[in-house]
Amino acid sequence: MAQVSRVHSMTAFARTEQAAPWGTLQVEIRSVNQRYLEPHFRLHESLRDLEPVLREALRTRLARGKIECSVRFESAETTQVPAVNAARLAAIGEALNAVQRQVPSAVPPTTLELLNQPGVMETQHLDQEVIKAGAKALFDQALDELLDARAREGEKLAEMIESRLTAVSEQVATVRSLLPQILERQRAQLLERLEIARTELDPQRLEAELVLVAQKADVDEELDRLTAHVGEVSRQLAQKGPKGRRLDFLMQELNREANTLSSKSVVAETTRCAVELKVLIEQMREQIQNIE
Template sequence: MATSRRVHSMTAFARTEQAAPFGTLQVEIRSVNQRYLEPHFRLHESLRDLEPVLRESLRARLARGKVECSVRFESAETAQAPAVNSVRLAAIADALSAIQQQVPSAVPPTTLELLNQPGVMETQHLDQEAIKAAAKTLFDQALDELINARAREGDKLAEMITTRLTAVSEQVATVRSLLPQILERQRAQLLERLEIAKTELDPQRLEAELVLVAQKADVDEELDRLTAHIEEVSHQLAQKGPKGRRLDFLMQELNREANTLSSKSVVAETTRCAVELKVLIEQMREQIQNIE
């Protein structure tokens, strides 16, 4: 059954990092199962106003899950280190040279005094827009990684569900094959009880009793619905897009039919099959809780 990249888990983790002249950016995204999409952001103070953009990117690509996103930024020491304004320093040097020519006795300023002159030293300012653009790109890369991880995990979930779904089909087939034997056994038991009780019933009354027994033991309708639900689960697994809620609903319906089958059981074989059905359905349901 081809389910590759069609079932997505809600559990995954992704991390991306970038070192640039302005500093280091790191993005982490982790998600776990949740009924709805519930994003949480922890951003560096300088990137706070980027949250609406990141939130929109997340909502455009994920449908369910509790998703925690963090964006860290550490500026490089050289990015904010003061630098010499060469043009300003050259202008001061020219002025000092002219003064020296006119006043030879003038004492030239020290290097520290030159650096303290207005405009000689400048603090480099970080390009905030460039940092935000880099953070957005890095976030999208992390989101790609998260989705790929959710898809890989989803492939495994789909494989496990398909295996159990096959086992459910086998149990349904077993019960269906037992139906003629079950009905015949019920007829024989009824006639045996009547013989022991030395009770004679008129043919019409006997026929009515046999019909009643057959109705109580007849699970054809339940088996048909189980088969229909099994086919629908297979169909949903092969569809693109979120499907977890639909699959969860189908598990409830499968379980309902398994319970009815158990309650109408009149022989040990049917009871055993019904119990095995409920175990398999519960195992699938647990896996489906983590599907987007």
């Protein structure tokens, strides 16, 4: 049975085999990332009518991914199994007993001669329903293993994303801590430029310039949105069910805020933080492409 996990990767592989008197079955399922559920089947000719059943089994347990499924079947040396017709053999035996009673000197036939009598040996064909049932059970087992593999990989992806979210929060905190210094530095630089130009200082104009600088350097709104998006990503990771598309959308929103932060940067420190944010977001986005 597939293990419980809140994050599932779309990348996994599973293989199961079964050997029986009638032959050998092998099932392989490969899964890679895809925006929607896209199953493809390669089935043995005798098992082609199983495809609708197998397709439904995939649909009920998987939400996304390109799924390659193959079911191979190798029959025993012959698809026909010889068997003795017990009723026909018993009838011949009774007839021989009757002859023996009437003609005591009659020589009884050998075993081979009995088997060569018409109707004693008959051919039994393989039960295709038994083979199909075996193939379906083997497919379900492979699907369980695939889900286990997707869950294990998903746990690793979730851990990686959470670590990057922590790093994003640290960068946001760094920028917040720098804001007072940035604003003060910008104010001092503006006053210095005005002093050098020996310009008559109009208090109202000066105040307007300072307000403009403060607005350009103020990234509180972007930092708030980054924090909110980080929290939403963590919340989505904790939810059950498919979440890859929602997480991908959140990566776009995070990247938009990081770009805005970069464009409003007025000092090297915030530029470096913005670049680091974009690197972290891209690392998460690449991994989120594999999440169901």
